[in-house]
Amino acid sequence: MGTYSFIKASSIKHSREVVMERIKKLQPLNYNQFMWWRQFTDNVKPLGKRANLKDRIANREFEPSTYFWQAQYALYQALDKINLQTDDHQKQMENLAVDLARYKRLMEDFEKEESQRMEALYDAFTTAFKITKEELEEKFLKWPGDIASFYDYAESFLYTTPAENRKQMRGRPKKMTLPPEIQQPKRKRGRPRKDEIF
Numbered sequence: 001m002g003t004y005s006f007i008k009a010s011s012i013k014h015s016r017e018v019v020m021e022r023i024k025k026l027q028p029l030n031y032n033q034f035m036w037w038r039q040f041t042d043n044v045k046p047l048g049k050r051a052n053l054k055d056r057i058a059n060r061e062f063e064p065s066t067y068f069w070q071a072q073y074a075l076y077q078a079l080d081k082i083n084l085q086t087d088d089h090q091k092q093m094e095n096l097a098v099d100l101a102r103y104k105r106l107m108e109d110f111e112k113e114e115s116q117r118m119e120a121l122y123d124a125f126t127t128a129f130k131i132t133k134e135e136l137e138e139k140f141l142k143w144p145g146d147i148a149s150f151y152d153y154a155e156s157f158l159y160t161t162p163a164e165n166r167k168q169m170r171g172r173p174k175k176m177t178l179p180p181e182i183q184q185p186k187r188k189r190g191r192p193r194k195d196e197i198f
Contacts, residue, residue: 006096007078011103016076022069037102038109039073042066052167053128054155057148062121067110074103121147129158 026040046061056062078099082092122133131139131154143150 006092006100007075012072012075014072019069019072019076022066023073026066026070037074037105038070039102040066040070049124049127050167053124054151056124057151062117062124062147065110065113065117067106067113071103071106071110074099074106078103125154127161129154129160131158 023040025042027043029035029038029041032038042060042063044060044063047056047059051059078096081095081099122136125131125136126133140150143153
């Protein structure tokens with residue numbers, strides 16, 4: 001009977017230390033019977049398509065889904081429950097059932113959210129800049145930095161669309177104060193005097 005009777009070694013992609021470092025950055029969730037397999041959240045609340053792209057990037061809306069790290073954490077939780085000295089095959093299966101079910105559901109959440117975030121990223125960049133999805137995919141594959149640094153590159157070397165320009169200009173303009181020498185005198189109430197007319 002091996003340690004990985006119910007856990008494929010290939011499923012564990014990172015060391016425990018790396019996984020825990022990622023988990024520490026997430027916010028714990030209260031238990032929810034309808035989403036019992038989720039233990040943490042990245043607490044990202046999308047600003048929506050009406051917000052400009054730079055603000056959405058700063059809001060971490062396009063970062064890789066954290067469900068992957070939660071799934072890795074579930075595997076380590078399962079490993080901690082394995083006792084090769086005392087547990088037989090049936091006992092191991094009973095002990096690991098919840099954690100392995102959690103891992104499976106978290107990976108499904110990861111694949112779904114990752115796909116949604118990538119589509120949102122492509123849509124946001126092709127809306128903000130004059131670039132096709134195919135061109136964007138090719139540039140992303142070769143880009144060595146993060147999304148924020150790619151935005152800086154795009155802002156410097158790609159044409160922004162009229163729609164994105166409007167987003168950046170959205171908001172009530174600041175009230176301008178004219179210098180005293182060119183300000184118009186305030187008109188007094190009531191009928192003007194003769195010396196004010198002539």
